[in-house]
Amino acid sequence: MGALMPLEEAQKRVIHLAQRLPPETLPIAKATGRYLAEDLPAKRSQPAGDMSAMDGYAICFEDREGPWTRVGECKAGSPPCPPLKPGETARIFTGALLPEGADTVVMQENVNAEGETVHLMTEASPVKGRHVRHKGGDFDVGDIVLTTGTCLDARALGQAVIAGHGELPVFSLPKIAILSTGDELVEPGQKTALHQIPASNDVMISAMLSAFPAEARNISRIADNMDMLCNALDSARDCDIIVTIGGASVGDHDLVGPAFEKLGGNIDFWKIAMKPGKPLMAGKLGDSIVLALPGNPGSAFVTATLFLLPLIRFCAGATDYMPRQQQAFTTTSLPATTRRAQFLRAKVDASGITAYDSQDSAKLSVLTAANALLCRPAHSPEQKAGTSVPYITI
Known part of the structure; x- marks a missing residue:
């Protein structure tokens, strides 16, 4: 038996064939699922100023025993109330900026308001700064809030917006061509003779890619014909990754390897020490990476999970690109x-x-x-x- 490349080495070599794609700048609304191309510094502090975490009354801690005279009302989304003097308080609501002179909030449940006079009922010694979200408590201007390679999911996009960004630098989308080969394949839904099967692999692989930042096109169901296969591979040279499914073994009708070599491709490795998926092949055709997956559905799925998806993540800019x-x-x-x-x-x-x-x-x-x-x-x-x-x- 010939030597088989160890799985981990093969995974590393596939990534070694690739490179990160160039960055582009997108509006936040179009950046979902992409990978950040640069560290992202905050353009603003969050919170931008000291603000209340509760509905209650803003006071100065030195006046914590009260009573206080109510002199204003602070609402979220409004400029801060006028400054407080000793013995004064302002009604304040969650998310409102603290007025100057206040450093603590007493919850509304702990006071009794009679007209403009506010008396403390409980919490006789509130902690200084209690119920206050302090300026920069989440992050300050200039802090790195997201790092290069972060996947821009819902949480990351929210972080980017709250940090003051409306557009983001992201890695470009990898372009992927999917080719499934075999005389036995017919279109989904068509009647099949005994010697035929519906072509499920290209549908399955395309569905796997739908959740990834990639542009995929199907050039599938290529007959076991050298000229047709060469033409299909040649038409995909504009893609970053060419995925073939089936025809990658060593039988007389397994033509992917010979067609690849006929077009001047360079095979990096062929056959790896894994089950299922031994006849996996990888190499370069011009600037395109070619990944030849086995034709059995289980083998195609497993090798796509272990090789194709990490390759896409890497090209698209992910820092964490291997299966977890x-x-x-x-x-x-x-x-x-x-x-x-x-x-x-x-x-x-x-x-x-x-x-x-x-x-x-x-x-x-x-x-x-x-x-x-x-x-x-x-x-x-x-x-x-x-x-x-x-x-x-x-």
Whole structure:
């Protein structure tokens, strides 16, 4: 048997083929899901001034025993009340700026107001600064509020806006071409003869990419014909990543590798020590990265999870681009592995993680039922039920 590249080395080499895409500036409303291309400093402090965290009365701590004379009312969204003098208070509402001379807020439940005179009923010794959100308590002008490579999800976008930004520097979207190959493939929904199957892989991979910052186009269902395959690959040279599905093994009708080489592509590696997904191929065709995924649905999904999605995240600017592993207790014993890492379709629930009995990579039913890939590194020893094992959520 020939040497197979270890999984971790293959993942590193795929990333090594890539580079970050150039940045562009987008309005906040169009930046959802993109990755930040620069550290983002705050343009304003938050809060911009001392403000009340409660409905109550603004006082000076030195006058904490009261009584006080009410001289004003401070509302959120309004300029601050006139300054307070000793013995004075202002009615204040949550989010309102504290008037000058006040440094503490007494909750409205703790006072009794009679006309313009306000008496303290409880909380006789309030802590100085209680119920006050102090200027810059969240961040100050110039603080870095988001770092390069941050995914601009709902929380990050909210942070960017509150820090004073209306547009953001982001990495450009990677352009991806998806090609599935095979004489046996027919369009979804069409009737199939015994020797045919509906083309599901390109639909599945496209759906996986829909949640990612990428521009994908389908050049799919290419017959096992050298000229047609070469033409399809050649038409995708404007893309940053070309993904092929099927035809990447070594059979007489597996033409992806020969077509790739015929067009002048450079193969970086072919065949890796993992199951499923051994016949994965990666290389460059001009400036495009070519990632050739196996044709069985389970293999295509697993290799896309471990190689294609990290590659897209990296090109799109993510700092954290590799799949995140979690831990769960296996509900069954797991046999030792040999030289190939294994990724078992599995179900995670309150009882732990359970690998399905069938791991046939052609069975989409098993993949559909799974919500995790149980990770078994190469040369792992047998593991008893109840052992903590790593998994990737899918």
